[in-house]
Amino acid sequence: MHKWIMFIVFTAASLLGVFLLTFNMPDKPVDESASLPEGVSLMKIVASNDFTFNQEVFTAKVGDKVLMKLQNKSGVHGIKIDELKVSLDNDTPETQLEFTEPGEYVIYCSIACGVGHKTMKAKLIIEAA
Numbered sequence: 044m045h046k047w048i049m050f051i052v053f054t055a056a057s058l059l060g061v062f063l064l065t066f067n068m069p070d071k072p073v074d075e076s077a078s079l080p081e082g083v084s085l086m087k088i089v090a091s092n093d094f095t096f097n098q099e100v101f102t103a104k105v106g107d108k109v110l111m112k113l114q115n116k117s118g119v120h121g122i123k124i125d126e127l128k129v130s131l132d133n134d135t136p137e138t139q140l141e142f143t144e145p146g147e148y149v150i151y152c153s154i155a156c157g158v159g160h161k162t163m164k165a166k167l168i169i170e171a172a
């Protein structure tokens with residue numbers, strides 16, 4: 044009788060282990076840069092519900108080509124950069140840009156997301172080549 048219980052417990056634990064390994068593994072890191080066209084680098088902007096982006100300042104150089112990609116880590120946010128006509132949201136999360144002149148731009152959240160919306164901003168600085 045005792046052996047049976049041990050067997051059942053052991054089997055259940057094994058099955059649970061297999062289940063967790065199969066279904067509960069953290070997402071494999073995907074190398075998003077791998078699929079980029081040549082000469083294009085990824086500029087990923089991650090928005091969160093603490094009303095910040097993952098960086099306060101994003102930088103690039105004149106002549107750089109980037110794929111600007113918005114990721115909403117939590118909440119629903121969009122980004123806009125007026126002067127560069129950038130407008131990204133969950134429906135259109137990425138756009139390719141080529142910087143032709145130096146400048147400093149405001150990246151701001153374009154979707155009313157909550158109390159911190161008005162100050163949800165970051166900077167994009169394009170440096171001379």
Ligand SMILES: [Cu+2]
Nearest residue numbers: 152154156160
């Ligand atoms: Cu917002």
